[in-house]
Amino acid sequence: MAGMRMAAPILALKQGFSALAVGALLALFALSSVFLALPAGRYADRKGLKKPLLISVVVASVGSGLSMLWPVFPVMCLSALATGGATGMAVIALQRHVGRLAKDPGELKKAFSWLSIGPAISNFLGPVLAGLLIDFAGPEPAHVTGFRWAFGLMAVLPLSTWFWVRKVPELHAPQATESAAPRRAMDLLAEPMMQRLLGVNWLLASCWDVHTFVVPVLGHERGLSASVVGAILGAFAMAAAIIRVCMPWISRHVQEHQIITGAMVCTALLFGIYPFMSTPWSMGLCSVLLGFVLGMVQPMVMSTLHQITPAHRQGEALALRLMSINASSVLMPMVFGAAGAVAGVAPVFWVVGAAVGWGSRAAWRLRPGLLHTKP
Numbered sequence: 464m465a466g467m468r469m470a471a472p473i474l475a476l477k478q479g480f481s482a483l484a485v486g487a488l489l490a491l492f493a494l495s496s497v498f499l500a501l502p503a504g505r506y507a508d509r510k511g512l513k514k515p516l517l518i519s520v521v522v523a524s525v526g527s528g529l530s531m532l533w534p535v536f537p538v539m540c541l542s543a544l545a546t547g548g549a550t551g552m553a554v555i556a557l558q559r560h561v562g563r564l565a566k567d568p569g570e571l572k573k574a575f576s577w578l579s580i581g582p583a584i585s586n587f588l589g590p591v592l593a594g595l596l597i598d599f600a601g602p603e604p605a606h607v608t609g610f611r612w613a614f615g616l617m618a619v620l621p622l623s624t625w626f627w628v629r630k631v632p633e634l635h636a637p638q639a640t641e642s643a644a645p646r647r648a649m650d651l652l653a654e655p656m657m658q659r660l661l662g663v664n665w666l667l668a669s670c671w672d673v674h675t676f677v678v679p680v681l682g683h684e685r686g687l688s689a690s691v692v693g694a695i696l697g698a699f700a701m702a703a704a705i706i707r708v709c710m711p712w713i714s715r716h717v718q719e720h721q722i723i724t725g726a727m728v729c730t731a732l733l734f735g736i737y738p739f740m741s742t743p744w745s746m747g748l749c750s751v752l753l754g755f756v757l758g759m760v761q762p763m764v765m766s767t768l769h770q771i772t773p774a775h776r777q778g779e780a781l782a783l784r785l786m787s788i789n790a791s792s793v794l795m796p797m798v799f800g801a802a803g804a805v806a807g808v809a810p811v812f813w814v815v816g817a818a819v820g821w822g823s824r825a826a827w828r829l830r831p832g833l834l835h836t837k838p
Contacts, residue, residue, distance in 0.1 A: 467527055471488060471542065490793045491544050492547035495543075505779055522549040527617040527618035562769040572763065575763075575765040594613075657771060713759070719763040728823050733752055
């Protein structure tokens with residue numbers, strides 16, 4: 464998905480489509496997961512790991528392969544929906560399976576710290592491989608033949624995923640009791656701990672979105688080249704990957720609510736000073752620090768979510784989390800764009816930073832003493 468998300472917009476721009484059309488294309492990668500996440504989570508609760516993953520592999524490979532065969536805008540939109548939805552289903556199934564492997568909160572933190580390294584590597588590997596093929600596989604850079612090769616490679620990568628998981632034993636969740644009431648997503652959302660966790664997770668996901676969206680705008684205002692802006696964003700991604708490698712050790716000494724609360728406070732402070740960073744080096748330093756801070760959060764959120772959710776509904780809870788993140792990725796860039804056009808990009812940083820700082824109070828209330836009672 465990361466490779467498709469980089470290659471498809473570039474081809475669309477090369478074909479003469481507007482920035483608005485490209486923005487809509489990018490939104491489709493997240494939009495499908497907003498609607499498919501909850502059914503996918505319930506399906507994972509019933510079927511386990513392999514069946515959802517097999518469906519994801521097929522859908523992602525076919526979706527990418529269509530753009531290889533017909534590299535036109537409507538087909539790329541279909542590929543965006545397919546790869547985004549398939550990735551969402553795969554993530555839910557994997558996170559649910561890994562969460563059930565852990566036997567205690569300590570193992571949960573360690574497991575999700577290791578698992579979170581995967582997306583960080585993907586966000587680097589997919590675009591780099593696709594970019595190399597786009598520039599060097601055709602008769603000239605950015606020729607349609609290079610894009611075909613890139614889409615073809617993206618269609619093959621999901622097949623390798625199936626190779627790695629085909630022999631993994633299933634872990635079936637305990638079934639709900641016969642007298643249990645019908646399952647509704649609102650039952651989970653009605654729980655105060657779930658509301659608190661999803662709210663905190665949404666605020667932190669918005670920080671990722673605002674950084675990705677605003678830094679290119681800020682760089683353009685200051686006359687920075689595209690390569691410099693790309694390096695600033697790349698430094699953020701690399702810092703997030705590095706801190707996740709360290710998380711299994713860090714999580715042994717610090718509790719989930721402490722890490723999440725500290726990350727929110729530090730993010731608020733960094734967002735407060737970011738607009739005052741006038742040089743590429745100072746912006747890069749802020750990006751690295753933000754990468755370290757925000758990169759720590761996902762494993763701790765996942766560990767907390769598994770502690771407050773019944774085993775037979777963990778896939779559903781993971782789906783609710785994914786829905787909130789993808790809804791943010793669809794809506795927030797439009798909100799940031801409108802606000803930035805009216806007031807400038809600095810107030811966007813400050814408003815989001817203030818909201819995250821205020822939300823740290825909710826994060827502190829995710830402490831272990833309040834996690835023992837499951838809904």
